[in-house]
Amino acid sequence: MNRKRNIIEYLTLTGFAFIYKLSCLNWLHLLKHHINFNLDSNVFLCMGKFTQKGLIPYKDCFDHKGPVTVLINWFVSLFHNSETGYFWVLTLLMAFTLIAINKIFKFYFNRKMSIILTLAFLLIIRVYGFSNITETYCLPFLMWSIYFAIKYIKSSHISKEHNVWYSFFYGITFMVCTLTRLTNALPLCIFILVGFITLIKEKQGVNLIKNILFFIIGATICCLPFLIYFYCNDAVYDMLYGTILYNIKYALNMTANVTVIGIIKHVIGYLGLFIVAVIIAVYNIIKNQQERRVAICVLLASITAIGFQLQSQMYTHYLIIYIPILVVAIGLFPYMLKDKKVKKFAMILLIFSIIIILYKNAMAYRDNYKLYKDNSAHVFIKEAEQIKEKIPVSDRKYVIAYNTDPLFYLSADIVPCYKNFVLQDFQCSASDEMRKNFEKDIMSLKAKYIVLTDGKKNNMDTFIYQNYERIFTTNNLILMRKKSK
Numbered sequence: 001m002n003r004k005r006n007i008i009e010y011l012t013l014t015g016f017a018f019i020y021k022l023s024c025l026n027w028l029h030l031l032k033h034h035i036n037f038n039l040d041s042n043v044f045l046c047m048g049k050f051t052q053k054g055l056i057p058y059k060d061c062f063d064h065k066g067p068v069t070v071l072i073n074w075f076v077s078l079f080h081n082s083e084t085g086y087f088w089v090l091t092l093l094m095a096f097t098l099i100a101i102n103k104i105f106k107f108y109f110n111r112k113m114s115i116i117l118t119l120a121f122l123l124i125i126r127v128y129g130f131s132n133i134t135e136t137y138c139l140p141f142l143m144w145s146i147y148f149a150i151k152y153i154k155s156s157h158i159s160k161e162h163n164v165w166y167s168f169f170y171g172i173t174f175m176v177c178t179l180t181r182l183t184n185a186l187p188l189c190i191f192i193l194v195g196f197i198t199l200i201k202e203k204q205g206v207n208l209i210k211n212i213l214f215f216i217i218g219a220t221i222c223c224l225p226f227l228i229y230f231y232c233n234d235a236v237y238d239m240l241y242g243t244i245l246y247n248i249k250y251a252l253n254m255t256a257n258v259t260v261i262g263i264i265k266h267v268i269g270y271l272g273l274f275i276v277a278v279i280i281a282v283y284n285i286i287k288n289q290q291e292r293r294v295a296i297c298v299l300l301a302s303i304t305a306i307g308f309q310l311q312s313q314m315y316t317h318y319l320i321i322y323i324p325i326l327v328v329a330i331g332l333f334p335y336m337l338k339d340k341k342v343k344k345f346a347m348i349l350l351i352f353s354i355i356i357i358l359y360k361n362a363m364a365y366r367d368n369y370k371l372y373k374d375n376s377a378h379v380f381i382k383e384a385e386q387i388k389e390k391i392p393v394s395d396r397k398y399v400i401a402y403n404t405d406p407l408f409y410l411s412a413d414i415v416p417c418y419k420n421f422v423l424q425d426f427q428c429s430a431s432d433e434m435r436k437n438f439e440k441d442i443m444s445l446k447a448k449y450i451v452l453t454d455g456k457k458n459n460m461d462t463f464i465y466q467n468y469e470r471i472f473t474t475n476n477l478i479l480m481r482k483k484s485k
Contacts, residue, residue: 020125
């Protein structure tokens, strides 16, 4: 009976994952046209398509997200309609995420309430988004890892040993996160740290060593295929540079460009739920001995989320990897409701959270409707096709779009002739070495055609206008052709 109930639950949650991806007008986007303006998503899809066409990621085409991102988008690029590919990939990721959420809730609630809360949690997920971004790829792995971690922490008083297969999965999760965006592994590291300390406290030295080994094995199994691929293509350093080394430079050179009002809005609208999680965690650390270790994890992870967000560009999607913390915080919340002394305060926190969640969901529907009504991407696609028609077929492998939206490559089905193919001035600002290499590429005059964005200034404009001539212009794009000698 339990097995049948579980199967029914998993199928139900998978069905709701499907419905979730159909909601917010996503199905209308599938019908309207293949690709929209979405900078990160389109860069990722470019990397997937270029790989499919024979380019080596990081060596022949550069982006600063890890190879797991390239692999997923390589798969998506196999679909004729990329929106359809994303739909099925994200539906699958959402289904695994919801099943893990449901299992975490079962630590604190009965079966019926767990299902209800899991479905309601979709509203929280929509606050932070669930689209084609690196954090989304990591979320199901993080959710399951945190489920295993809590399962151990809550039962550590019964069984002192930690299941080594949990650590094996932690290793896989850690590597998936690292091979998308380095900081995506932070929530996992916090739970591992608490588990590590627990094993030391319980004097489980042998078990600790076994878990470390299984963690390394899991991470190695996940990483090894990528290393073999890049080794065979003489691009291991290029991959490590794009995935790790460049990102360190990128982080050090990034400065937040936000106003005080913007910070306040962000703190209330997006960090507000994590501030509530901090309060819930502090209460449970003080009052609830049974859940103290779990509450410590929630506290540390929530503070990490808030701290990193405030010192970064404060992109909302950065918080997706911390969504599992909100699941656990909901599980700890009823303990506050049972305490008569803080029940009123707990209700205020609940009402505040509900208002934030409903408001942000309403804004999400509004934004999706605006995106559906916006025809600018469709116009851009037509212009890219016009540009393509002006370039002889034999010369289309000698084209670069300079500081132009990556949607150009996807629409024109053109592969760039230089390694740095998108946001060149922005990417090069974080690395002098990259800037010099890109300038060297431009000055090589290998590109017979350069596509520019009309009205946009570029660092290499002087050289380009000296050596290239304008031959075609649309509302958004300029096509430059190399001058004949």
